[in-house]
Amino acid sequence: MQGSRPGLLAALLLSLALGLSACGGGQAPASQQGSSNTSGASGSSGSSGSKVTVALVLSTLNNPYFVTLRDGAQKEADAKGAHLVVYDAQNDLAKQTSQIEDAITKKVDAIIVNPVDSSGIVPAVEEADKAGIPVIAVDRGVSGGKLAAFIASDNVEAGKLASEALFKALGGRGKVALLMGVPGASATNDRTRGFDQALGQYGGIQVVARQTANFDRAQGLSVMENILQAHPDLNGLFAENDEMALGAIQALKAAGKNGKILVTSIDGTADGVAAVKAGDLLVTVAQQPSWMGSKAVEYAVDLKEGQNVPSGFTPAPLTVIDKAHAGQ
Numbered sequence: 001m002q003g004s005r006p007g008l009l010a011a012l013l014l015s016l017a018l019g020l021s022a023c024g025g026g027q028a029p030a031s032q033q034g035s036s037n038t039s040g041a042s043g044s045s046g047s048s049g050s051k052v053t054v055a056l057v058l059s060t061l062n063n064p065y066f067v068t069l070r071d072g073a074q075k076e077a078d079a080k081g082a083h084l085v086v087y088d089a090q091n092d093l094a095k096q097t098s099q100i101e102d103a104i105t106k107k108v109d110a111i112i113v114n115p116v117d118s119s120g121i122v123p124a125v126e127e128a129d130k131a132g133i134p135v136i137a138v139d140r141g142v143s144g145g146k147l148a149a150f151i152a153s154d155n156v157e158a159g160k161l162a163s164e165a166l167f168k169a170l171g172g173r174g175k176v177a178l179l180m181g182v183p184g185a186s187a188t189n190d191r192t193r194g195f196d197q198a199l200g201q202y203g204g205i206q207v208v209a210r211q212t213a214n215f216d217r218a219q220g221l222s223v224m225e226n227i228l229q230a231h232p233d234l235n236g237l238f239a240e241n242d243e244m245a246l247g248a249i250q251a252l253k254a255a256g257k258n259g260k261i262l263v264t265s266i267d268g269t270a271d272g273v274a275a276v277k278a279g280d281l282l283v284t285v286a287q288q289p290s291w292m293g294s295k296a297v298e299y300a301v302d303l304k305e306g307q308n309v310p311s312g313f314t315p316a317p318l319t320v321i322d323k324a325h326a327g328q
Contacts, residue, residue: 052082052110054300055103056293057096059116059140059182061088063215063243064269065289066114069139072290073112076297084297091182091214093120100124104131110148110300112136117184119143134303138296139289141186149299151314153287155187155266159194159240161320162264164201165283166236169262173204174235177227179244181215188215191240191266208234213244220247228255239265242272242284249280268321276326286319 056073058066070086077084085108089096093116103111104127111128115121118141125145128135134148141150166176178195181188199205208231213219220239228234228251239245245265252258258280265272268286275281295316299309 052080052301052304053085053106053108054082054297055085055087055100055106055108055111056296057087057089057099057103057111057113059089059096059114059185060091060215061086062090063241064271065241065243065267065287066139068269069114069289069293072293073297074293075290076294080297080301082297082301089116091116093117096121097124100128104128104133107131108133109304110134110136112138112296112300113142114139115142115185116182118186118189119184134300136296136299138292139187139287143186147311148303149296149309149311149314151292151295151299151316152187153292153316153318155190156194156197158266158285158287158318159191159238160198161194161318162191162266162283162285163195163198163238165320165322166238166262166264167198167202167205169282170205170236172202175206175208175231175233176236176238177209177211177224177231177234178207179211179213179220179223179237179239179248181212181240181244183212183214185215188240195238213239213247215241215243217243217247220244221250222247224248224251225254228252228257234261236262237264239263241265242267242269242275242281245281245284246271246275249275253280268319273321273326276321276323279323283320283322286321288316292316 061067074084087099089099096116100111111133113135121142122144125135125142129146137147137150139152180192209227211223213223237248239248242265245263249258249263252261262282264283265281266285268284272281272284276284302309
């Protein structure tokens with residue numbers, strides 16, 4: 001009997017191995033399967049219990065506009081049964097690049113990016129492309145790499161509408177200043193282009209200052225203080241977003257010039273609309289950040305489920321809000 005034990009042991013081991021192979025189906029552990037098995041959004045055809053994971057990489061959350069965009073994205077993710085991972089780059093390109101790299105490492109199903117710098121973010125987008133992760137740009141474009149979709153307002157048109165409202169209110173004559181957003185951001189470039197297009201139609205308008213305030217309220221205040229010191233006879237201001245406009249209005253109030261210097265802006269945030277109602281802001285051109293965030297997540301889930309989405313530019317509607325319409 002003692003001489004037969006090795007044969008018996010070998011038979012038992014062989015039987016056990018065959019049983020484990022049949023139960024495992026030859027699959028790697030779930031932790032090694034990456035994102036190829038994560039489509040369990042509501043109505044999807046993926047394996048039950050899994051979710052589509054979407055990274056939302058925002059330029060900053062220190063701006064109500066992007067908070068609204070995030071909230072719209074989260075609402076759509078909840079409705080679709082998707083998992084949304086939100087990153088705040090705090091207007092730091094290096095930080096945003098690292099965040100996209102982190103999302104790639106986590107093998108998310110899609111990346112939605114609102115770039116700090118439209119050119120500077122290209123290498124990170126290209127890395128996502130190489131990893132087979134679709135990238136959707138929202139609110140701001142990307143200057144290179146492959147995008148699965150681009151959702152934004154027509155920022156050239158928005159800049160033109162806000163500038164025309166200012167120039168018309170000034171009767172086509174006067175000295176104006178321009179507060180520009182983050183250098184290198186497509187929204188900054190496009191809104192400035194819209195300003196210049198409108199300016200070409202009003203020969204009596206003189207631009208006495210073009211300064212950057214990085215889409216930030218506090219910087220809008222300090223930059224406007226400097227402009228007022230250099231140009232006390234200023235007649236108007238176009239700020240490329242509501243936050244800068246609201247900071248500039250604080251400076252105007254402190255200088256006793258609120259209402260004497262007309263101000264227009266873009267975004268249509270709650271604070272911006274309130275300033276229009278109060279008569280502090282002439283107009284704000286409203287975008288639809290919640291809609292853009294929602295649409296971006298919708299596209300991300302559709303891509304994971306193998307559906308087609310518009311690969312070009314998906315425009316968000318624009319609305320000029322003046323005091324007569326602010327209550328709406």
